[in-house]
Amino acid sequence: MAGSGRNRKGTVMTCRVKVVCVAAVAALCLSLVGSCAFAGSPEILRDLKPEEIAKIKAALPEKATKEAPQRKMLVFWRCEGFFHTVIPVANEALRLMGEKTGAYTVVTTDDPSVFTIENLKQFDAICFNNSTGLKFSPETTPGICEAIMDFVKVDGKGIVGIHAAADNFGRWEEARKMMGNSFTGHPWGAGGTWAIKIDQPDHPLTAAFKGQSFKVKDEIYRTDAPLYTRENQFVLMSLDMSDPATKNVGGLKPSDDDTGITWIKDWGKGRMFYCSLGHNDEIFYNAAILRHYLDGIQFAFGDYQVDTKPKP
Ligand SMILES: [Zn+2]
Incomplete structure (x- = not known):
């Protein structure tokens, strides 16, 4: 949540009454957790400007870290909660990164009918790009849930x-449980600059940062227990709470001292890679972060044999 959003048709309301209404709804929205009035995927994603594409291209890795057969990734961005305006930027960065490095091709969609056992057979990974509020459940969408879990746990994707x-x-x-967290808030807002530490500097999936902690505006x-714990997943990067600006944020609770940024885990025969970075467009103009994502994507494909054992 927070940051910029728009309603389904991107309508701009101009009259004073509507502005007051929007402000009231926005205030209500900010008081809610995990949902927002400015909700839902737009019918059409905007095209990127040439200068945005140029910034992505300037940051793309030259080649994939791991030599492997070209893979295929399903990029799914449906929003049934908050819509992140970064989505078209991230979609294009993912597509261009696969194209340039030859590591993978993408199919990009917000249509949940892609999730069938038969259709998913063509893919090596599913990327949830800032999707929100999906209504999938074993009771109401058993076919979708079975297809996704089968894809990971049985087929090893x-x-x-x-x-x-x-x-x-x-x-x-x-x-x-597979994702390892469920949104309960973001005390560190999109306009702030926060310190990230590399918990596992020798791990191949953090090689992009050369062992150096860094600051990022995002x-x-x-991250909350019981889903997020260092027993449940292998945490590669987290917030650096020794940084005063990161530590001195309002509304923190003791458990915020350990806020995971990137983690991985085995799930059945398959794998999961999650990175918290990716709210602001600039994340996808950042060479080190794109490299980190490419390495994580190759890990998800199964092209990296790396340590995934949690380190409590
Ligand atoms: Zn966000």
Whole structure:
């Protein structure tokens, strides 16, 4: 939530009464957790401007870290909660990164009918790009739930989660456990600059950062037990609470001292890679973060044999 959003048709309301209404709804929205009045996927995603595409291209890795057969990734961005305006930027960055490196091709959609056992056979990973509020549940959409879990646990494929991928599956406990977090707030807002530390500097999936902690302007989700714990997943990066600006944010609770940024886990025969970074457009103009995502995507494909054992 927070940041910029728009309603389904992108309508601009101009009259004074409507502005007051919108302000009231926005205030109500901010008081809610995990849902927002400015909700839902737009019917058509905007095209990127040439300068935005140029910034993505300038930051793309030259080649994939791991040599492997070209893979295929399903990029799913449906929003039944908050719509992140970064989605078209991230979609294009993912597509261009696969094209340039040759590591993978993408199919991009917000149509949940793609989730059938038969259709998913063509893919090596599913990337949830800032999807929110998905209504999937074993009771109401058993076919979708079975297809996704079968894809990972039985077929040994991968899941990639970008930022709001941790704000889905409110009605599906197993998928929440797989993702390793479920949105409860973001004390670190999109306009702030926050310190990130590399918990596992020698791990191949953090090689993009060369062991160096860094600062980034982005929105950071709170990570909460019991879903997020260091027993449940292997945490590669987290917020650096020794940084005064990151520590001295209003409304923190003791458990915020350990806020995960990137983590991985085995799930059945398959794998899950999640990174919290990806609310602001600039994340996808950042060479190190794009490299980190590419390495995570290759891990999800199964092309990296890396340590995934949690380190409590
Ligand atoms: Zn966000």
